[in-house]
Amino acid sequence: MKFVSTRSIEGERLSASEAILKGLAADGGLFIPEEMPSSLPDFTLDKGAWYAMYTAMKPFFDGDELEGELERICRSAFDFPIAFHTNDGKDTLELFYGPTAAFKDFGARFLAYSMETLLERRNEDITILVATSGDTGGAVASAFHGRSHISVKVLFPKGRVAERQRRQLTGWDGNVSSYEVEGSFDDCQKMVKDAFMDPELKGLSSANSINLGRLLPQYAYYVWASNLYLELYGKKPVIIIPSGNVGNSTGAFWAKAAGAPIEMIVLAVNENRTIPDYLESGEYSPRPSVETLANAMDVGAPSNMERLFALFPTYDEFSANVSSWSVSDDEIRETIKEEWEENSHIICPHTACGERVRRDHFRDDPTIVVATAHPAKFESIVEPIVGKTIAIPRSLFDIMHKESRSTEIAVDYHLLFS
Numbered sequence: 261m262k263f264v265s266t267r268s269i270e271g272e273r274l275s276a277s278e279a280i281l282k283g284l285a286a287d288g289g290l291f292i293p294e295e296m297p298s299s300l301p302d303f304t305l306d307k308g309a310w311y312a313m314y315t316a317m318k319p320f321f322d323g324d325e326l327e328g329e330l331e332r333i334c335r336s337a338f339d340f341p342i343a344f345h346t347n348d349g350k351d352t353l354e355l356f357y358g359p360t361a362a363f364k365d366f367g368a369r370f371l372a373y374s375m376e377t378l379l380e381r382r383n384e385d386i387t388i389l390v391a392t393s394g395d396t397g398g399a400v401a402s403a404f405h406g407r408s409h410i411s412v413k414v415l416f417p418k419g420r421v422a423e424r425q426r427r428q429l430t431g432w433d434g435n436v437s438s439y440e441v442e443g444s445f446d447d448c449q450k451m452v453k454d455a456f457m458d459p460e461l462k463g464l465s466s467a468n469s470i471n472l473g474r475l476l477p478q479y480a481y482y483v484w485a486s487n488l489y490l491e492l493y494g495k496k497p498v499i500i501i502p503s504g505n506v507g508n509s510t511g512a513f514w515a516k517a518a519g520a521p522i523e524m525i526v527l528a529v530n531e532n533r534t535i536p537d538y539l540e541s542g543e544y545s546p547r548p549s550v551e552t553l554a555n556a557m558d559v560g561a562p563s564n565m566e567r568l569f570a571l572f573p574t575y576d577e578f579s580a581n582v583s584s585w586s587v588s589d590d591e592i593r594e595t596i597k598e599e600w601e602e603n604s605h606i607i608c609p610h611t612a613c614g615e616r617v618r619r620d621h622f623r624d625d626p627t628i629v630v631a632t633a634h635p636a637k638f639e640s641i642v643e644p645i646v647g648k649t650i651a652i653p654r655s656l657f658d659i660m661h662k663e664s665r666s667t668e669i670a671v672d673y674h675l676l677f678s
């Protein structure tokens with residue numbers, strides 16, 4: 261199995277391991293499978309989700325140097341549950357039982373264990389730089405903490421992340437250092453870019469959401485969940501995914517393309533309407549993001565769109581396969597309230613976008629809404645709406661009670677290496 265760039269199908273052909281280590285293709289494009297696995301493996305659902313994910317991912321590592329290590333990597337990376345919350349066919353796939361209580365733990369942990377194994381074999385060391393305005397940095401810091409051959413520097417804008425998020429960025433020691441930058445998120449991103457351009461600095465790498473290693477687990481849990489749904493109800497589900505950079509949903513489209521039993525994939529977005537506007541007008545116009553209550557989805561120029569366009573190159577193909585609805589902040593609040601009052605189910609603002617789309621457009625269809633984060637991560641929004649304190653998951657509790665360590669620095673990337 262080989263991976264090619266979205267920009268030049270004729271150019272590089274790399275193995276999964278090579279694509280994971282490189283991150284971005286030489287021509288600036290994103291890596292996609294040259295072809296989808298032609299058939300899904302027969303897997304048993306009773307061995308647990310991690311094993312089903314391992315079998316689903318296996319074809320992508322056919323002939324790859326990680327092939328023999330894949331089972332161990334999956335067992336280590338996915339050492340937490342996935343919950344399939346059934347509700348008479350209006351089900352919820354809860355992906356937030358990992359260490360930072362959001363679905364990004366799957367991709368970040370798989371990437372961390374894969375990179376560690378690859379670097380071990382090469383006896384090389386790398387430094388990962390991450391600029392974050394919140395969620396991604398925490399998942400990456402947590403995933404890479406304690407992995408050998410890798411050190412991580414997390415940069416975030418001072419005074420501009422929520423306290424619980426700050427804890428997830430600063431509660432680390434050893435190979436993870438965090439830097440509180442006296443500037444904006446854009447300044448942090450620029451520092452990372454400048455460091456990558458500096459020819460003196462060697463062995464720098466990134467772990468951002470376009471890395472192939474972060475996408476493959478997101479493919480795998482959709483293979484697992486859709487098969488589970490089919491087994492439970494004898495029907496293929498419509499899967500509704502709260503989306504921003506559309507990395508999570510790209511995994512679902514790959515799963516459907518490989519033959520997973522999925523009826524339709526629906527992207528629920530917040531007031532960042534780039535994708536629904538494209539579907540309506542036929543004109544794709546990325547734009548600056550606007551702030552919403554579902555802030556991990558505040559994206560106006562989704563970075564994985566290039567992968568969806570590679571799958572559906574024309575407007576006709578795109579609109580035949582992708583549907584998307586936008587949900588306002590008022591609707592997010594309303595939906596959190598209704599879901600609590602009707603089902604005693606507390607959901608986060610991102611998940612609420614998905615739930616709203618189900619209520620408005622798929623009331624009578626077999627559906628899975630993807631719950632992308634635990635509501636306790638967004639307690640300042642959710643608690644006043646439901647009128648009660650949300651119990652915090654163990655993993656978050658642990659991070660919140662670790663000693664905070666960070667270095668305050670000015671906007672100058674040299675200070676990261678002094």
Ligand SMILES: *Cc1c(COP(=O)(O)O)cnc(C)c1O
Pocket residue numbers: 362363364395469502503504505506507508509556557610632633
């Ligand atoms: C990152 C994130 C999203 C958006 O996922 P994409 O892959 O960027 O579309 C949705 N919800 C939560 C909680 C997230 O952290």
